[in-house]
C-alpha cells in the first residue's frame with residue numbers, strides 16, 4: 001500500500017507541478033488554480049464543512065507510478081497497468097473520484113504507463129470532488145461553483161469519450177456513492193403501470209442486472225457492466241441487447257430525480273416538469289441538471305435464445321466475404337422489423353460474427369426461421385459459415401455468459417472510436433448499401449480498425465416523447481469503428497490513428513449515410529462534422545432553450561453537448577463563457 005500522505009503534500013505535488021499559469025483573468029472565464037480569484041484554503045474548508053467533510057482533494061490513482069512526489073510504489077503501480085483484465089482494474093478507476101478512463105482525455109497527466117520520471121499533474125482531472133450523498137451535497141457544489149466562479153463537472157463512472165465527466169480546474173460532483181436500488185413492483189402513472197426500479201445515480205449496469213436478475217426482472221443496459229445506468233448512458237440514448245424488445249434506455253425512463261442548475265430539487269416525469277424530463281431522456285448527460293436517481297421500467301425476466309453466426313475468409317479483400325457481409329446487411333431490416341430481437345455484430349477485414357438476442361424464445365426453431373433467408377443467401381454466395389444457437393433460461397444468464405463475469409465483465413479501457421447510425425433505407429437499397437460496404441472495406445483494410453454494431457428496430461417500439469436523436473428511429477443499427485489505444489506507444493502514434501479515423505474513415509461513413517446521425521455518447525472529440533446536426537438533429541433548438549431555463553448560471557458544460565459552443569477554452573485551460581457567439 002502507498003504511504004499515508006498529508007493532503008498538503010499531495011496538493012503541493014499535484015497542483016504546482018503545472019508551471020506558470022499566471023494570474024490574468026477575464027471575468028467570463030472560470031478561475032483555475034493559480035488565479036487570484038481561485039478559492040482560498042478557508043473557502044474550501046468552509047465548503048467541506050457544508051458537505052459534512054465529504055470534499056476530496058484529487059489524488060490520481062497512478063501517483064504511485066511517478067517520482068518527484070511522495071514516492072513510487074511499484075507493486076501498486078503494476079496493479080494499475082493491467083488494461084486487458086478490466087474486471088480487475090475497473091474498481092481502481094470506475095469506482096474512484098476524479099478518474100478519467102479515456103486515454104486521450106487522461107492525456108498522460110498521471111498514467112501508470114508513462115515514465116516514472118514524469119511528474120504527476122492534474123491536467124484534466126478535477127481539483128476537488130464532492131462525494132455526493134444526496135441533494136444537499138449537489139446543491140452545495142453548484143452554489144459554490146457559481147459563487148466562486150469555478151468550473152463544475154459531474155462524474156459517474158468516468159467512461160465518457162469526450163472528457164465530459166472531468167474538467168481542468170473543476171470542482172466535481174462525484175455521483176458514484178448513490179448506490180440505491182429499489183424495486184417498485186406496481187408503479188403507476190398515466191403512461192405506464194407495471195414493475196419499475198429506482199436506481200441511484202451511481203449504480204453500474206452489471207450491478208443493476210445482477211440485483212434485478214436475482215429478483216426475476218431485466219432492464220435495458222449496455223454491453224459493458226461498468227457503464228452507469230442513470231448517468232450519461234440513459235441521458236444520451238443508451239443502446240444494448242434489449243433495445244429491440246424495449247426500445248432505447250432513454251425510452252424506459254419514467255422519472256428523473258434531479259437538482260437543476262439553479263439548485264432546485266425536483267422530480268421530472270412526462271406530466272411534471274415535462275420539459276426537463278424530455279431533455280434528460282436522450283439530450284445528453286451533464287447538461288440540464290444533476291440526476292440523483294432515475295426510475296425506469298423493468299420487465300419480467302425469461303428465456304433468451306442466442307444464435308451466433310460467424311464466417312471468415314482466408315484472405316483480406318476477399319470478394320466472397322464482402323458479398324456475404326452485404327447479404328447480411330440487406331437482410332438485417334427484415335430480421336429485426338417489428339420483432340423484439342436485437343443483433344450485436346462485429347467484423348474485421350476477413351472475420352464476421354453476429355450475436356442475436358431473441359428474448360422470450362426457447363425453441364431453437366425460432367432461430368432457424370429467422371435466419372433461413374440469410375442462410376440461403378450465404379449458401380448461394382458460397383461462403384462457409386458457422387451457426388450455433390445458445391439457450392439461456394434468463395437474460396441474466398445470457399448477459400453473464402456473453403458480457404460477464406458480472407458485475408464488471410471485460411472491456412478494453414480505452415479505444416479510439418466513432419459511431420454512425422445506419423438508416424434502414426441504406427441497408428435496403430442496393431446502390432446505397434454498396435457505398436456503405438465501400439466505407440466498411442476502407443475502414444478495416446489495414447486491420448487497424450474493427451467495426452462493432454448494435455442493431456435493433458427502435459422505431460417500432462412504443463416510447464414516450466423524448467430527446468433521443470430522431471435518426472435513431474429510422475436506423476437499423478449503430479456502428480462504431482474502433483481501434484485499440486496503445487498506452488505504451490508515443491502519444492503521437494495514437495493521435496495518428498485518431499486523425500485517420502476522423503479525416504478518412506468517418507467521412508466515408510457519413511457520406512454513405514446522408515441525413516443520418518451519430519451517437520453523442522460514442523463519438524470522437526475530433527469529429528469534423530456539425531455536432532448539433534449530427535448528435536441532436538431537429539431537437540437542438542428546443543434542447544438549448546430547456547438548458548437555458550434550467551441552467552441559468554451556465555454551470556453545465558461538456559465537449560459537444562447542447563450549448564457547448566457558448567464556451568471556449570483559453571490558452572491556460574480556463575473555461576470561458578461567452579453567450580450569443
Ligand SMILES: Cc1cc2nc3c(=O)[nH]c(=O)nc-3n(C[C@H](O)[C@H](O)[C@H](O)COP(=O)(O)OP(=O)(O)OC[C@H]3O[C@@H](n4cnc5c(N)ncnc54)[C@H](O)[C@@H]3O)c2cc1C
Pocket residue numbers: 153154155156157158159160161164165175201221222223224226227228229230231232233236237238239240285286287289290291292411412413521522558
Ligand atoms: C467501455 C465502454 C463501453 C460502452 N458501452 C456502451 C454500450 O453498450 N451502449 C451505450 O449506449 N453506450 C456505451 N458506452 C458509452 C457510454 O454510454 C458513455 O460513455 C456514457 O456517457 C457513460 O455514462 P456514465 O454515467 O457511466 O459515465 P461518466 O463518464 O461518468 O458520465 C458521462 C456523462 O454524463 C454526465 N453525468 C454522469 N452522471 C450524471 C448525473 N448523475 N447527473 C447529470 N449528469 C451526469 C457526465 O457529466 C458526463 O457528461 C460505452 C463506453 C465505454 C467506455
Ligand SMILES: *[C@@H]1O[C@H](CO)[C@@H](O)[C@H](O)[C@H]1NC(C)=O
Pocket residue numbers: 007048052053054055056057
Ligand atoms: C474534509 O473534511 C474531512 C473530515 O474532516 C477530512 O477528512 C478531509 O480531508 C477534508 N477534505 C479536504 C479536501 O480537506
Ligand SMILES: *[C@@H]1O[C@H](CO)[C@@H](O)[C@H](O)[C@H]1NC(C)=O
Pocket residue numbers: 104105107124
Ligand atoms: C494534453 O496536454 C497538452 C500539454 O499540456 C495540452 O496542450 C493538450 O491540450 C492536452 N490535451 C487534452 C485533450 O486535454
Ligand SMILES: *[C@@H]1O[C@H](CO)[C@@H](O)[C@H](O)[C@H]1NC(C)=O
Pocket residue numbers: 056097131133177
Ligand atoms: C464517500 O462516501 C461514502 C459514504 O457515502 C463512503 O463510504 C466512502 O468511503 C467515501 N469515499 C471517499 C473516497 O471518501
Ligand SMILES: *[C@@H]1O[C@H](CO)[C@@H](O)[C@H](O)[C@H]1NC(C)=O
Pocket residue numbers: 312313314315318319320321382383384
Ligand atoms: C475467398 O473466400 C472464400 C470463402 O471463404 C474462399 O472459398 C475463397 O477461396 C477465397 N478467395 C481467395 C482468392 O482466397
Ligand SMILES: *[C@@H]1O[C@H](CO)[C@@H](O)[C@H](O)[C@H]1NC(C)=O
Pocket residue numbers: 363364365366
Ligand atoms: C419448436 O417449434 C417447432 C416449430 O414451430 C415445433 O414443431 C416444435 O414442437 C417446438 N418444440 C418445442 C419443444 O416446443
Ligand SMILES: *[C@@H]1O[C@H](CO)[C@@H](O)[C@H](O)[C@H]1NC(C)=O
Pocket residue numbers: 486487488489490493
Ligand atoms: C504499442 O506500441 C509499442 C511502441 O510503438 C509497440 O512496441 C507495441 O508492439 C505496441 N503494442 C501493440 C499491442 O500494438
